[in-house]
Amino acid sequence: MRNSWIATTALVRDTFREAFARKIFWGLFGLSTVMILFFLFLLRIDLVEGGLAAVSAFGRINATRDVDKLVRGVYGGIAAFLYSWGMFLAVFASAGLIPSVLEPGRIELLLSKPVSRTHILLGRYLGNVLVVSCNIIYLVLGVWIILGVKTGIWSPLFLVSIATTIFAFAVLLSVVILIGVLFESAALATMVAAALMIMSIILAQTNIMLRLLSSEWSRQIWRTLYYVLPKIYDLGGMTLNAIQSRSFDGFMPIWTSALFAAVVLGCSLLVFARRDF
């Protein structure tokens, strides 16, 4: 158990080290900082006061409630932006971290150590999730603190986006890992992950599409794809609803996406365990 813990921390530290060396960590950190500075700049030009003034001009009386609403709206917009664009960047940045481990001359040495293949792959997965998590936490907390200090309104619900963004990234990373283990191609892994993100937007229009599709079997295919594939778009919608204190329809997008990630990760482990290097 102790050996296992030492090996896990070594694998995680190695992922961080590689992320630093490949400028992935600093790239994400830099972009996050640029975004935080951008928000600072926006607030320096009194965006909130301007917004509030605009709201007041329409004859609203309860200023605090209006600011609160406005700030929540800003939070929602930021969360949606971070969720979509940030997710793509994170996947793009970390897609190379799996194939690099499988390079000839490197993988044999890893496999010669008293660590199981499952452990090696999951250690790498965990390290990758933590690299991106650090950046997401830094960015969301940074924006939250800036908005909170400026407006005096602290909306802890905004912090929900940390959990959902990390979760959605972890789901997409499972696909990146499978593609990496199968084909050792960072480019292909990014393409598939991006395709899943786009497909989730299309598939999320289930109610409309089921009405439009004429045959029953095509409706079945649509439903199957919707329930089987990860619901990145729906998860984003849930985050937005949570931030703006709106209700949402159950936790199905979470558990079906988690199930998808578990199955895909399981397949990756199976393929990795059987491969010859």
Place this chain on the structure above:
Amino acid sequence: MDGISLQVPRGTIFGLLGPNGAGKTTFVKMLLSAVHPTRGSALIFGRNAREPEARRPIGYLPENHRFPTYFTGAGMLDFYAALSGMEWGERRKRIPEMLEVVGLEQWGSVRIGKYSKGMLQRLGLAQALIHSPSMLILDEPTDGVDPVGRRQIRDVLTRFEEQGVTIFINSHLLVEVETFCREVAILDKGKVALSGKMHDLTAGKGYRLTVAEAPEALVEALRVKAASFASRNGFADFQFATRQLANEAVDLLREQRCEIESLAPTTSTLEDVFVRTVAK
């Protein structure tokens, strides 16, 4: 691979040879579970090689290794030592020791992207030895290393052999293996074609007699009995197939008061043995 079984005595240096494509690297990778046998299983120290614990007493240096260049020498040793289950305190003590053993004590904090090929080999050796394994598997450990570097690697290995570490070398450098290994096996077409002690495999070819300034008539008389003859710088070299023939030649030379420069048994080189084995 076809039903290979090798016995490597504990504490010896064992060489695995074979022509290209004989299966040397595949065999080693099977032992380390990097390659899975299509049938049967690989056992190491009596344990199935697929069990991670079976690999704990093993140190390995692969051929054409690619250590991540973002590591420093010490950082690289720390990473692989941690994967072998070494505690932080133990690693902190052992890393400078191992860097010193391989002569890289001044290079621990330098990124390995700046290391020469020989330095990388020595660092790789330190990596394989850091967790005090009882068996070391080295795939072409001196390939591409200059003579000085080779000597350093050999010195390190000899030191660990004296400490009882079993060393398994997979190499195509026959001279290297011949001077260094106590036992050897030759793989050919996926099977063990020959195995045994180096001394036994290369022994028993004949005797070389070198004579200084012998009279021409005597030289002619000895040439008839010799298997081969060569003359250089006033010396005559005779190769006799048996000890008896060599003794008769000595008697003849001493009768005529000729100076004998040297007499020594000659052996087959490992190259001779290798070529004979794989050419069959």
